[in-house]
Amino acid sequence: MGFTLPRKYGGLNCPNLVYTMATEIVSRADCSLMNIFGLQGIAETINAFANDEIKNEYLPKFAEGEVTGAMVLTEPDAGSDLQAVALRAWQDTDGHWRLTGVKRFITNGCGEVLLVLARSEPEIKDGRGLSLYLAERCERVKVRHLEHKLGIHGSPTCELVFDDCPAKLIGERQRGLITYVMALMNGARVGIAAQSLGVAEAAYRVARLYAHTRKQFGVSIERLPAVAELVADMKIAIEAARALVYETAKVCDFENNNLRVMEFKPPTDPDEMKRRRADSRTYKRLNGMLTPMSKYYASEMSIRVANDAIQVLGGSGYMQDYPVERYLRDARITTIYEGTSQLQIVAAVRGVCSGAFDSFASECEAAEYSDADLAALKQKVVEAKRQVLDAIQFIKQRGNEYMDLHGRKLVDAALVVIIGHLLLRQAAACERKKAVARRFIETGLPTLRRDLEVVRSGDTSAIQEFDLIAGPPTVNG
Ligand SMILES: Cc1cc2nc3c(=O)[nH]c(=O)nc-3n(C[C@H](O)[C@H](O)[C@H](O)COP(=O)(O)OP(=O)(O)OC[C@H]3O[C@@H](n4cnc5c(N)ncnc54)[C@H](O)[C@@H]3O)c2cc1C
Known part of the structure; x- marks a missing residue:
């Protein structure tokens, strides 16, 4: 844990690219476990936008693995359209923030540190009325229900009820969705793309071995042209998606690094500063296209590959004797959470056309x-x-x-x-x-x-x- 956090909080200060590779490996072992691992993004958001007091209090605990986080955005009437979030944030007579309302479909909602998107400005109906809050697990947040789902059974998905729960404001009011959640989700989307790679790779390995060892018509089935094509195309699909996802993670690193240099070691040479500002705009624009593309392409690929893995195994693939049916059920979520494929395309196509x-x-x-x-x-x-x-x-x-x-x-x-x-x-x-x-x-x-x-x-x-x-x-x- 604490993969990308600064060393002063006990983190590893690793580039996003290395974290992405690690995420793929964890997901290859277990897709559900990756959700806890991937929710390190909560700590990254705190690091990027919270004040020093909050950072000093929570970040060392994340790096130690003492606490885990949850990204608390979705509500019954606010799914893809997060501008519709209605959970209320209000200040009590002492000026302390409180949260009141319901959230649903929250991965690890039973975790210790919850980042909650809430409406702090009731008179503003769109995304500009939303702020981001940190709430701790306490008796004023109830897990009302655990979802029964198709896959990722090791990852609890919770319905949460906030009953005037105490909370701390992250950053500035009204920037909750537009600035902070967008940054959180962009990082998480690369994480889901890596998760998709991991599940696909796991499914591929089972299929590859099975195609080699299973004999029909007197030969290994990998020598039958139709099976050879299936297996070869699974491998190519994974490597194509991996090339894209790693390139995206690399561009994220370039963007973050450039921003950090400008913030912490601003160049004294005005020409260099100008160049860095221009680079910043270029990386941002490129990431605005590559991130949704990666999430879309890798997640759709992982469902296809897991599905084909079942086909390679024939009847055995449909049975629970092999893990491939689970890989397909696990992979199925990747095109839905952190924004559906349709939403990724809406974002990617703007980049393609601009x-x-x-x-x-x-x-x-x-x-x-x-x-x-x-x-x-x-x-x-x-x-x-x-x-x-x-x-x-x-x-x-x-x-x-x-x-x-x-x-x-x-x-x-x-x-x-x-x-x-x-x-x-x-x-x-x-x-x-x-x-x-x-x-x-x-x-x-x-x-x-x-x-x-x-x-x-x-x-x-x-x-x-x-x-x-x-x-x-x-x-x-
Ligand atoms: C297992 C699981 C875990 C989750 N974990 C979390 C979590 O930790 N935190 C959290 O906040 N949320 C979480 N979610 C919620 C998830 O992010 C939402 O389910 C997802 O964003 C889609 O929202 P929705 O379910 O309301 O579907 P809807 O928004 O109702 O979408 C229904 C369909 O309409 C399409 N659609 C909607 N709008 C558009 C559009 N503008 N253009 C094209 N198509 C569109 C969608 O693509 C989809 O096909 C989780 C969900 C699941 C299933």
């Missing part, structure tokens, strides 16, 4: 490959970027609703380009990765072309003809 994609891909294009195969593959990825940019122009002319409708396809296409470049970079340093990069790009490009064709088609039938296609709502009974 120039972050173009500049990141252009930067990758500067790489020169002496290997002729890699150079040829790079040209294909360069051409693919051009097609994505054309589709972006088309989508922009059609407005926001069209962008929301086709966002997933546009983001998927952009991901083929970005990950294609990242895998080519790896292939230049590792012979085996050439095969990975080649297959990823050669199989990814036809999918990209298909997606972009739909994007450019102007089709809006899912919205325009929704009632006709979906029919009236009916109760299955």
Whole structure:
């Protein structure tokens, strides 16, 4: 614990990239356990935004593993839309803050330190009326209910009732959602992406071994083309997602490091300060795109890989004799919490359309490959970027609703380009990765072309003809 906390609080001061790798490893062992490990993000948020008194009181306890945290945001009427949070924060006659209301679906809600998003300004109905509070576990917070869920059974999901519970304000009033929770969630999203990698890797290892040892028709099933393709594509999917997630964690480190230098050791040379400020804007914009992309891509990948692992094991995969059915149930949560895939796409597509994609891909294009195969593959990825940019122009002319409708396809296409470049970079340093990069790009490009064709088609039938296609709502009974 205390992986990324400063040493003065007993932390390890590790870069986010190393923490991300550790998160993947913990998740490979146990997806539920990772939630406790990942909730170190609570300590990071305290470190980033709370006053020294709060930091000195709580951070050493986090680093020691003496306390664990919970991120207390969701309410019955405020899920994806956190601007609707209604839990009330009010000041008693002594000026002390109190919290009153209900939160649901809270991972580790029975933990000792709760970061609670609450409405401190009742007259302001949107996100600007929300502040962030620290509440300790006490008799004024009740776990009213523990959820019964599909997976992650080792991770308690709680409904919490706050009964005028004492609390401390974190940072400034009204910045709860807009500044603090957004920062907390961005870090947590990279954490869930790493969790997704870990579950997928665990499922892959079982499937890989089974494909090698299981014999049918007189051969190991890994020698049957259909199984070989399944296994190979599982491996490529994991390595593609890992390349993206680690790149994202690296850019987070660049951003954080740059901010720390400007805050604690500001350069005296005005030109350097100017450069650092410009870097800061670039990293922020890039992270605004890469973080939701990573969460979306890795979580969707982990469900696919865990599902395919069951297929590789056949009937045995469906039974509880092997852990793969559990991996699928565990993986299933990753596209839902910390913002659903749909919400990640809403965030990622804004980045794709606002120039972050173009500049990141252009930067990758500067790489020169002496290997002729890699150079040829790079040209294909360069051409693919051009097609994505054309589709972006088309989508922009059609407005926001069209962008929301086709966002997933546009983001998927952009991901083929970005990950294609990242895998080519790896292939230049590792012979085996050439095969990975080649297959990823050669199989990814036809999918990209298909997606972009739909994007450019102007089709809006899912919205325009929704009632006709979906029919009236009916109760299955
Ligand atoms: C096991 C588990 C643990 C959790 N842990 C925590 C926790 O520790 N702390 C916490 O605060 N919360 C936690 N959550 C809550 C979780 O973050 C929410 O469930 C999630 O954000 C979705 O909110 P919702 O369930 O209300 O779904 P809704 O917001 O009602 O969404 C329903 C559907 O509508 C889609 N949708 C909604 N808005 C949009 C939009 N603008 N564009 C496109 N599609 C949209 C969604 O993608 C989804 O498909 C947890 C949930 C679970 C299941």
